Amino acid sequence: MPYTGPQSVDRALEMLDAVADAGGPVSAKALARRLECSLSTAYHLLAPLTERGYLVRTAQGYALGPRIPGLQRSLMQHLEPVPRMADVLAGLRRATGAEAYYTAYRGGLITVVDTTAPVTDTGNPFTPGRETRAHATAHGKALLAELPRPVLRRYLAEHGMPRLTRATITCAEVLEAELSRVRGQGFAVSVGEVDPAYTCLAVALPRGREGGRGRDGGAVHALSVSLPTGEFRRRPQEIRAALAQAAAGCG
Structure with a gap:
């Protein structure tokens, strides 16, 4: 069963951290192993992150997306x-x-x-x-x-x-x-x-x-x-x- 509510948010952020900490694109299977969840759950968590531009899906796997530089600029302003x-x-x-x-x-x-x-x-x-x-x-x-x-x-x-x-x-x-x-x-x-x-x-x-x-x-x-x-x-x-x-x- 997919994660829902606050737990889903927490796991999605954990997945974003995992991609950020990696040296390059990461496959959904590797992320599922990292989070100790099923592959279907991994895709469930990856979908909104990709849709919103926090991640991008490449031929080699998932990498940080175009939304990240905007967050950095906003952080600097704050x-x-x-x-x-x-x-x-x-x-x-x-x-x-x-x-x-x-x-x-x-x-x-x-x-x-x-x-x-x-x-x-x-x-x-x-x-x-x-x-x-x-x-x-x-x-x-x-x-x-x-x-x-x-x-x-x-x-x-x-x-x-x-x-x-x-x-x-x-x-x-x-x-x-x-x-x-x-x-x-x-x-x-x-x-x-x-x-x-x-x-x-x-x-x-x-x-x-x-x-x-x-x-x-x-x-x-x-x-x-x-x-x-x-x-x-x-x-x-x-x-x-x-x-x-x-x-x-x-x-």
Whole structure:
């Protein structure tokens, strides 16, 4: 029997995620195996996604459809983006030799909006999309430090603080002390807290704050870089200065 109601919506979204996560077109049979459902159910779920343009059916299987770029444009508008951020990221990449990132907090979610890291770089620990490791990343700390304490506590309760490496902070009180230091020094740093091999450095950008510091209605943005820890330790002041200069140019 086909899925109906909210369960059907959930499974359809799960199928859309499966296609998005694949390296290329995916057959209906493969999607049915992925979702552990019958082939007829898979087709039942695929039909509206294809009709609405979220997916397209090719000779090799199902792939993302023409509706997706429109969603990306709408997302960017809702995140109140900093103008010419692509140029800022490229300049920061040239100045530091490190991959640069633009992230945003809005409505209880953190998103990696853009990056200089190529999409083929599967070894990079920070990729565009939803960020669920804010407690361990520099860009996450920079954004969380901008939130009022009740909003911060709600965010941590909803998303948790899983241990990713030995260096990951997993206690809310310890993280709050860390965020206080972030506010005091004006930047956040994460040394091996997501990936033991990487260090990231971030600053919050004073843009798009509707109604004050990071309240649920407005967006908060951050600019960050990540690079191998050994390289960062050889020139921390240079990296920090370049990031600060790039952030100042966004004001």
